[in-house]
Amino acid sequence: MPDFFHDRKLYYTPIEFAIAHIGGTWKMPILWRLQNNVLRFSELKKDIPHITDKMLTSQLKELESKGLIHRTVYPEVPPKVEYNITEKGKKAIPVIEVIMKYGYDLIKEAGIEYPPLK
Amino acid sequence: MPDFFHDRKLYYTPIEFAIAHIGGTWKMPILWRLQNNVLRFSELKKDIPHITDKMLTSQLKELESKGLIHRTVYPEVPPKVEYNITEKGKKAIPVIEVIMKYGYDLIKEAGIEYPPLK
DNA sequence: AATGTAAGTAACGTATAAGTTATTTATTAC
DNA sequence: GTAATAAATAACTTATACGTTACTTACATT
Numbered sequence: 001m002p003d004f005f006h007d008r009k010l011y012y013t014p015i016e017f018a019i020a021h022i023g024g025t026w027k028m029p030i031l032w033r034l035q036n037n038v039l040r041f042s043e044l045k046k047d048i049p050h051i052t053d054k055m056l057t058s059q060l061k062e063l064e065s066k067g068l069i070h071r072t073v074y075p076e077v078p079p080k081v082e083y084n085i086t087e088k089g090k091k092a093i094p095v096i097e098v099i100m101k102y103g104y105d106l107i108k109e110a111g112i113e114y115p116p117l118k
Numbered sequence: 119m120p121d122f123f124h125d126r127k128l129y130y131t132p133i134e135f136a137i138a139h140i141g142g143t144w145k146m147p148i149l150w151r152l153q154n155n156v157l158r159f160s161e162l163k164k165d166i167p168h169i170t171d172k173m174l175t176s177q178l179k180e181l182e183s184k185g186l187i188h189r190t191v192y193p194e195v196p197p198k199v200e201y202n203i204t205e206k207g208k209k210a211i212p213v214i215e216v217i218m219k220y221g222y223d224l225i226k227e228a229g230i231e232y233p234p235l236k
Numbered sequence: 237a238a239t240g241t242a243a244g245t246a247a248c249g250t251a252t253a254a255g256t257t258a259t260t261t262a263t264t265a266c
Numbered sequence: 267g268t269a270a271t272a273a274a275t276a277a278c279t280t281a282t283a284c285g286t287t288a289c290t291t292a293c294a295t296t
Contacts, residue, residue, distance in 0.1 A: 158272080
């Protein structure tokens with residue numbers, strides 16, 4: 001398991017590389033919502049509780065820079081910007097699904113009351 | 119998707135809860151190595167490149183406190199401590215596998231030279 | 237002229253994760 | 267009596283993630 005460089009950053013493992021793409025508090029919630037919908041900045045903001053403008057902006061930028069989503073600007077006033085998932089981004093969806101289900105299992109095991117999946 | 123409290127911490131989503139269990143730089147590499155082996159502290163240290171004593175200690179403690187691994191102390195000098203995965207911990211293995219495979223895919227897509235999985 | 241709008245940016249502060257270096261312990265081996 | 271050993275711990279520093287508040291833009295509406 002050698003280390004490797006990418007984009008001026010050193011990675012130790014494939015896991016670390018994967019987390020660099022979909023990790024952090026907000027990237028998975030964003031990708032999850034874009035899996036079947038093209039959404040505007042304001043719609044994402046509404047859909048994702050607690051997210052701030054700053055975090056939404058920065059996480060969208062990171063996802064775009066890694067090619068998981070695409071950003072379309074409509075030159076209107078007030079601005080209109082739409083975000084859609086890319087083919088590359090779609091490959092993250094099953095991964096997110098597995099993590100989400102694991103989270104639900106843990107919640108259940110911990111005896112936390114929570115609306116069930118599906 | 120309501121928020122919930124657990125262990126005096128507020129979680130926003132099942133994903134966040136899952137990551138609290140297996141996230142961070144070192145927890146997955148540790149669990150992965152314990153999936154089929156009972157290992158001593160020093161063996162884990164040898165097996166996991168770049169990990170420091172401090173991080174190994176703290177991450178083992180967190181994994182133990184969440185019930186994913188078990189710690190056995192043999193009252194000898196010098197000390198002997200063994201770590202093994204629990205039934206609860208085993209449930210994380212398929213999740214880690216999916217993330218790892220996703221990492222390998224991303225590495226391949228990025229054109230990084232890397233020894234292939236399997 | 238003032239107000240509202242969508243999609244941000246900037247400056248700043250806080251919290252958590254992770255890394256670095258030195259020290260501890262009890263016993264056996266030299 | 268000094269050194270080696272395994273498994274840590276403690277004090278400290280650095281880096282990164284995340285949050286808070288205020289501000290910007292260009293046009294349309296009132």
